[in-house]
Amino acid sequence: MRTVRESALDVLRTRGMTTVFGNPGSTELPFLKHFPDDFRYVLGLQEAVVVGMADGYALASGTTALVNLHTGPGTGNAMGAILNARANRTPMVVTAGQQVRAMLTMEALLSNPQPAMLPQPAVKWAYEPPRPADVPPALARAVQLAETPPHGPVFLSLPMDDFDAAVTEAEDRAARTTAARRVEHITAPRPETVQSLADRIKRARSAVLVVGDDVDASGAWDSVVRLAERGGLPVWSAPVSARVSFPHDHPLYRGELPPAIGPLARTLDGHDLVVVIGAQVFRYYPFVPGPYLPDGTELVLVTRDSDEAAKAPVGDAIVADPAVTARALAEHFPACESTRAPDRRESAPQAADGPLPPGTALAAVAEGVPDDTLWVNESPSNVVQFHEAARISAPGSYLFSAGGGLGFGAAAAVGAQLGAPHRPVVAVLGDGSIHYAVQALWTAAAYRVPVTFVVLSNARYAILQWFAQLEHAQGAPGLDIPGLDISAIAAGYGVRSCRAEGAGELTKLVRDATGRREGPVLIDVPVTTELPSL
Structure with a gap:
């Protein structure tokens, strides 16, 4: 007789979900033990980073991502990233371990007393299967819901003692049959x-x-x-x-x-x-x-x-x-010739000594990247300059968080590179933004994920300084972040890092990193501050 674990793994195989993004705890070990060779486990050092990587992976690969978190505390750590995934319309199945069923009533240590309530309203569906044998079909249903437009994350709480429980042959076969269903979601207008x-x-x-x-x-x-x-x-x-x-x-x-x-x-x-x-x-x-x-x-x-x-x-x-x-x-309009303007992207103007203007820095980055680059952006105060420089003109080539919460960029870039391994991935990040998911650098280094991280450093939360002007909130504390050395931090995580002092040097560093693709590279770029406008 087969176990719930074996049946659940077959459900995931049937759906092509053999990459697991996780940060394991004791309640997850029963699912992860004897981890099969045809699965890949991608470790993140913090749960929000885990979900951010899965978010980028799903968006870049066009598949549904699988996340494994540590019961209630891990889910709580991941909530901001799950909210981003919901706003991004990312198909994602988030699982979290749960205490053994025999100790749930007494709320023993690591019990999640309200597992279906904790992730709400960030997920489309939250569920804890009532019996061990219900775990595999619950996984199959979760995938279908995640992939139903509008796409989004769903959540399953899985008691740790369920995975060694037995399933009957009929239950096992029914779960695989359910997982193999394909639902076409195309609604045509009249x-x-x-x-x-x-x-x-x-x-x-x-x-x-x-x-x-x-x-x-x-x-x-x-x-x-x-x-x-x-x-x-x-x-x-x-x-x-x-x-x-x-x-x-x-x-x-x-x-x-x-x-x-x-x-x-x-x-x-x-x-x-x-x-x-x-x-x-x-x-x-x-x-x-x-x-x-x-x-x-x-x-x-x-x-x-x-x-x-x-x-x-x-x-x-x-x-x-x-x-x-x-x-x-x-079809209701006459056919015509497709027209495209010539690429107006110009070489980056050379600036005087000192920090580069953001537009100059971004033009230098754009000049150094290959044509098929997949961009990830989390430099909120420089979005206009970014688009002027990059002039993205191919589908599936740009990721930015729709949720408004920081922490997406660095993690999503690692996941996107894993999801689209044949494309160069360049992440443009603010020096404030990257620290919401800085642990993603370790994953990039440990798995030799060849992301090029470009950090625009101005030692402040520039987007908040702009909002302070709009909201007449000048004098608010905590908007400057001096003393950061992202190159040293990156080196500590095992990522090769360098500092670009001029536009020409920046273009060369980006061209080398995206051309060689021998592992992650972080380029620190001192920039001036230019606040957005409406």
């Missing part, structure tokens, strides 16, 4: 709905497209480009985009909308119809009051998330697959 929206676009005096993260995530990139070109529609990125969903070198591309109500409406002034595809309407912060749209402007949202459609403060909505909808819409 033809009359497509016709109506196409007619509205044609009647509009000046229609505009706004694209969001789900265009890239759902495979709608080519369909949206075709729609924009055939309809002659200018394209904006939705505010605080976590992915690039339209080529930034395209002549129809206009940039990223500001993330505040009043400024966003002013930016769209002159357009009488706004068609939003694959984005929330909208990601606003900070609060700058004003109308949601210019006077007389209408909005239509296309999304596969019914909750996103319901919570939009303005406009109509179509709940359907973005790729199918955009492709069907494009």
Whole structure:
């Protein structure tokens, strides 16, 4: 007779989930013992880093990630990263060990007394199987839920004594049958709905497209480009985009909308119809009051998330697959030649001695990377300069956290490199941001993951200094972080590190690191501070 562990491992094999991101505790050891050779365990030194790595892995590989945490304390440590994964719409199964069933009633040490409540509302589903034999089918259900749009993390609490329990042949076979199910999630709009929206676009005096993260995530990139070109529609990125969903070198591309109500409406002034595809309407912060749209402007949202459609403060909505909808819409417009602007990326200007301006530093980094680079960004105060320098123009090439919490960048870059091993991964990080997940450097070194970490060092939380100006909160403490030596810290974790003092040197260091790919490299870049603007 087989055990729950053997049956659970077969469920995971059936789903192709043989990479486990974890930080083990005593309650996880019964699952991990006799770890099979066809599985890979990726160790993180702190649970938020573990989830961040799994987040990047899932987004880069297009698969569902598997996480193994240590009961209640480990889940608590990981909560910020799980919230980021929810905002990123990342398919992820998060498991956590639980005390043996015989000691749960007395709440013995390491019991999680409310296992389904602790991770809420960061997960789509939280569950503790009522019997040991229910663990394998619960895993199969968890994967299906994680992969159901909108994608997101789910949580399972697994008592440690379940894994050595026996399952019957029928239970084992039923679990594998359940795991082998394939569910196709494609919701096509009605033809009359497509016709109506196409007619509205044609009647509009000046229609505009706004694209969001789900265009890239759902495979709608080519369909949206075709729609924009055939309809002659200018394209904006939705505010605080976590992915690039339209080529930034395209002549129809206009940039990223500001993330505040009043400024966003002013930016769209002159357009009488706004068609939003694959984005929330909208990601606003900070609060700058004003109308949601210019006077007389209408909005239509296309999304596969019914909750996103319901919570939009303005406009109509179509709940359907973005790729199918955009492709069907494009057929209502005459075909045309695809046009692309020449790459306007210029060599980085040479700066005087001292810290580089952020734009100069980012241009130097962009000049040194290969064309197929997968970028991870967690330098919040320099997002505009980053996009001006990188000009990303291929799908699946940019990751940023949609959740607003720091700690995603360094960890996600390690996971992304593991998920897309044939692509160079470059992480652009602030010197404040990297310390939320600095333990990811150890994993990169221990597993020889060839990420190029570029740390823009200005010894402050620049994004918070900007918010302090907006919120009239000058004089708030804790916004400066002097005395950091990220190169020394990286060396302590086993990562080769260096410091770039000029733009030319920075380009060479990035080119060498991404060309050789012999393990992780961290490049510390002193930069000046340039605060964003709305």
